Amino acid sequence: MSVETRASGARDVHELDVRVSGGVVRGIREADIEAWRGIPYAAPPVGALRFRAPAPVLPWQGVRDASRHGAVAPQSRRGQFLGAPSAIPRSEDCLNLLVLRGADARTGANAARGDDLAPVMVFIHGGAYSVGSVREVPHQGMDFARNGVIYVAVSYRLGALGYLDFSSYSTPERPFESNLGLRDQVAALAWVRDNIRAFGGDPGNVTVFGESAGANAVTTLMTVPAAAGLFHRAIAQSPPPNALYLPELTARWAGQFLELLSSALDNGSVEATSHEDAAALLTGAPVDALVAATNALQLRTPDEDPGTLCLCPVIDGDYLPERPLDAFKHGRAHRVPLIIGTNDREGSLFTGRLDILASTPPRIRAIFARTRKKTRKAIKAEYPGLPARRAAADFAGDYSFWYPSIKVAERHARYAPVYMYRFDIAPRLVRLAGFDATHGLELFALFDRMNGWFGRTMTVLGGRRAFLGAGRRMRRWWLDFARTGDPNAQTGAVSPAWPRYDAESDDRYRLTLIIDEVDRVECDPRGERRVAWQEFVPHV
Template sequence: MSATTSQKGTATTVAPTGPLEIAVSGGVVRGVERARLGMRHWRGIPYAAPPVGSLRFRSPRPVVPWQGVRDASEFGPIAMQSRDGNFIGASRTATMSEDCLTINVLRPATDVQGLPVMVFVHGGAYSVGSSAEHPRNGEALVREGGVVYVSFNYRLGALGYLDFTRFSTPERPLESNLGLRDQVAALEWVRDNIAAFGGDPANVTLFGESAGANAVTTLMATPAARGLFARAIAQSAPANAIYLPEMTAVWAEEFVELLTESIDTDGVESTSDDIAGQVLADAAAAELVEAAVSLTLKTPDAHPGTIVLSPVIDGDFLPERPLDAFKEGRAAPVPLIIGTNDREGSLFTGRLDILATTPKRIRAIFSRTKKGARKAIKAEYPGLPAKRAAADFGGDYAFWYPTVKVAERHARYHPVHFYRFDIAPRLVRLAGFDATHGLELYAIFDRMNGWFGRTMTALGGRRAFLGASRRMRAHWLAFARDGRVDETEWPRYDDDERLTLIIDKSDRVESDPRGSRRLAWQAFVPHV
C-alpha cells in the first residue's frame, strides 16, 4: 500500500491511503493485516520523544515528527533491564534501548468504529518486562470481545522508578516518577489517537497485573491521569508500594554508592549531590541497570517489607498515597475490578524472593506493631515462619491486604467488583505453587496453547482451567464494554457483605472470605 505526499514549503506531509495507514501524533504509520486471525496490528509507534541524552531522568516530551510512512509491523526496543538479575528479564535476542517509549494497537480487521479500548500495563516489579514479552497478548480479547487492545513500554528500573530529585540542580534538573509519567503520556496518546484505529477514546479500560496493577491504582490517584480512562482493573496490585521522599532519598543515595563502586569515577566523592547528578548522567544505561539489580537484592533485608522500585509521593505529580486518596474519595471516579490470586507469595522463592518471607524480615515487620496484633496475625499462618506460612504471610502483606483496603475504600464511592483467582492445574499444585502470582495471566490472555501452558496441564486440569479462563475473559470484556458485569453472577463489593467472586473449577460467590485473617491484618498493619 502506498502513500501520497505533497509539498508545503520545505515540509513533507503524507496522507493515509487505506485502513492500514493511520495518521497519528508525529506522522503516518503503516500496520499489518493478519487475515488468518481477522485482526490488524500496529507496533512500535512512538508516543513520546526518546528519553535520552539531556532527557534522561526527565518527564516525557512530545513525539518527534517523522516524514513519510513509518513501518509499524514490529515491536519497538524494550526498556533497559537485566537479563540476569533477580527477576527473569528480557530474552537474549530482545533489543533494549533507553529509546523505548513506544505503543502498540491491535484491533479486529473490520471498519467498525467506536470500539471499546483496553489498555494493558505490563508487570515485572518495575524492573523487567515489556509489551513484546508475550507477542500474542490481547488476541483472545480482540477475537472474543471486539475490542481495541493497546499495550506499551515505559521506563523501568533506575531510569524510571528511582527518585533522584535530591541530586537535582538548576543546571541538571532531575524529575520523579518517570515511569508513571510515561504511563500518563501513553494514555494521552490513546486519547488523542485511538479514534483513528476505530477505538472510542471515551471508553477506555485501564488494566494491569502486579507492578502494572500498582500502576493502575496509582494512576487512579494521579491528577494528570484524571479523565484518561473510564474504568479500571487491577490484578494482584501491591497497592501500598508507594513511598515518601524521605525513604526514596535513602535509596537514591544507596544506589549512587553502588553505582560508583562499580564504575570508574576518577576518585570523585559520591556524597556530593551535584557530582552524583553528573555520575547519573554520564553512566552507561547498562551500568544503571546493574546497580539497580544490586539495590533490589539488598533492599528486602535492609528495609524489610518495601519494594525499592516504586512510585514516590512527590507532592506534585503524585500528591498523596493512593490508599489515602481512595479513603477520602479523591481517587478517579470510575468503576473498578480488583482482586488477587489464592497464594500470591508462593512464587517468590530463590532469586525472586523480595517479600517479607524470611524470619529476619518477618521479625522486622512484627516489630512495628503491638504484641496482641502480632499474636492474632500469627494465628492466621500456623507454623510461621515455616516456608509455606511465610510465603502466604509475605504475599498477603504485599498484595492481598492492600488490595482489600483499596476495594473497601473505593466501594464507598463507586462500583467495585472483587475477585480471588483460585484455580490451578494439578502439576502447579503438586509443585507447591497453587494459584500463585501471575497465573491468571494465562487465563486472561489465553496462553494455554504455548509450551508452558501445555506443560502446566500435563497431569490434568486443562479443561477446567480453560473453562475458568473463558468465564474470566467474559467478565473483563463485559466490564470493558460499559463498566458493568452481570451482578446476578458477580455482585458488587462493599465493606458490609464483602461479596467476592471465587474463580475456580466452578465459580462461586463468598461473603468476606478469610474474614478472620482480614480482621487480624486490620489490627496489625499500622500504615494501610
C-alpha cells in the same frame, strides 16, 4: 520483504495507514488481526532527556513502518527477575506502544466520523518495574481485539531510569523529575485520548488494566491528578497497592544506587560529592552500568528494608500527592468502576531468585516492629507454623498483595462500583509443585497462554479443560466491564452473577467472586484473617 507484501490481505495496505501524533504509521494485517507496533507516544528519553519527564513525540516524515515492535526498556536477564531475551533490542528509546484491532472492525476513517466506536483496553505489564515489555507474549491481547475492543499495550521506562527517585540531586542546570515511569504511563494514556479514535476506538470509554507492578500502576494512576479523565474503568490484578514510599526512603535508595554505580565505574565515592557531580554521573553513565547497579540495589533491599520494593513510585507531594490508600479512604481517587482481586496463594511463587517478599524470620520480625503485641499475635494465629515455609509464603503474599487490595476495595466502594475476585483454580501439576493458584497464574487463563510449552506443561497431569474454561469466563467478564462498567452486562449463561463489593451493607457484605473450576460467590472470604490484619500499622 516489503511492507506491502507483509500486510497483504482483503484490504488494501494503505487502509492500514493511520495518522497519529507525529505522523502516519502503517500497520500490518495478520490473519484476523490488524496491528500497529512500535508507535512512539513520547520523545526518546535520551541525552538531555534522560531522567526527565516525557516530552512530546518528535514528528517524522513519510509513512512510519509499524509492523515491528519497538525496543524494550533496558533490563537484565541476570537479576531477580528474568528480563527480555538478549536477542531482543533494548534501548532507552523505549516509549512506544502497540495497538491491536479485529480485522473485521470498521476502518479508522469510518470510526473517526463517530460510527460504532469500540471500547479501548490499555494494558500495563508487570515485572516489578524491573523487566517486561509489550512484546513479552507474542499473541497477548489478540483475543480481546477479536471480541470488539481496541487493545493497547504500553512500554515504559523501567529500573533506575523509571523508578528510582533522583529528584533530590536536581540542580537548576540539570533537573531530575520524580515518578518517571508513572509519568510515561500518563503520557501513553494521553496519547490514547488524542489518537485512538483514528483506529476506531472510543476515547470516552477507556479501561486501564494491569497485573502485579502493572496493577500497582493502575491503583496508583487512580490517585494521580494528571491522569484524571484519561480512563473510565480500571482493573487491578494482584496489585501491591502499598508498594510506594515517602521521599525520605526513596532518597536513601537513590544514594545507595549512586554508591553502587560509582563503584562499578571506578569513580570513587559520591557520598560527599556535589549535586553537580552526582548529576554528571547519572547522565553520563552507560546504560548497562545503570542496569547492573539496579540489580545490585534490588538484591540488598529485601533484607535491608523488609517488605519494600526499591523500584517504585514515590509519594512526592506533587505528581503523586499522597499515599493511594489515603486517597481511596477520603474519596480523592478518580471515581471510576474498579475490578480488583488477588490469587489464592500469591506468595508461593517468590522463592529462589524471586525471594523478595517478607518471608524470612528476620524480615517478618521487621514487618511487625511497629505493631502492637496483641495485633502481632492475632495475625500470627492465622498462619499456623509461622515462620515455616508455607505459612511464611502466605503471610508475605497477604502482606504485599491481598490485604492492601482489600483496603482499596472497601474504601473505593464507598464512592464507585467495585467488583472483587479471588482466583483459585490451578492445574494439578502446579498444585503438586506446591504453588497452587500463585502470583501471575491468572495471566495464563485470561490471555489464553496455554498453547505455549509452559502452558502445556502445566496441564500435563490434567486440569486443562477447566483452566481454559475459567479463562473464557474471565475474558467475558473483563470485556463486559470494559464495554459497560458492569461485568454482568452481557454474560448471559455465565453463572453466578458477580455482585458489587460492599463493606458496609449487611445483606451484601464483602461479596467476592471466587474463580475456580466451578465459580462461586463468598461473603467476606477469610474474614477472620481480614479482621486480624485490620489493626496492622502500615495499612491503617
